[in-house]
Amino acid sequence: MHFVYVVRCADGTLYTGTAVDPKQREQVHNSGRGARYTSGRRPVSLVYSESFETIGDALRRERELKRWSRAKKEAAISSRDLAKRERPSASRALRPA
Numbered sequence: 001m002h003f004v005y006v007v008r009c010a011d012g013t014l015y016t017g018t019a020v021d022p023k024q025r026e027q028v029h030n031s032g033r034g035a036r037y038t039s040g041r042r043p044v045s046l047v048y049s050e051s052f053e054t055i056g057d058a059l060r061r062e063r064e065l066k067r068w069s070r071a072k073k074e075a076a077i078s079s080r081d082l083a084k085r086e087r088p089s090a091s092r093a094l095r096p097a
Contacts, residue, residue, distance in 0.1 A: 002058035009041035
């Protein structure tokens, strides 16, 4: 199982990535060994994740989310509506963060 996740950084920005275990990845980001972007914006907190059968599906979804505006991401996170896609795709399950 592969996941797309979104973390909120201490400065309020959002970071989107993929991982096998989003909770563990959050800990890696908070240790300073995560992405360069998050290393100077700690602590981060996991605000969203969704699962995919394959890494390819997860990477496609990550790319899609990274193209969204911040306003669209914030609205979707607050309404837990990120799982509603603009087009149909592989099955996935919304996982509360």
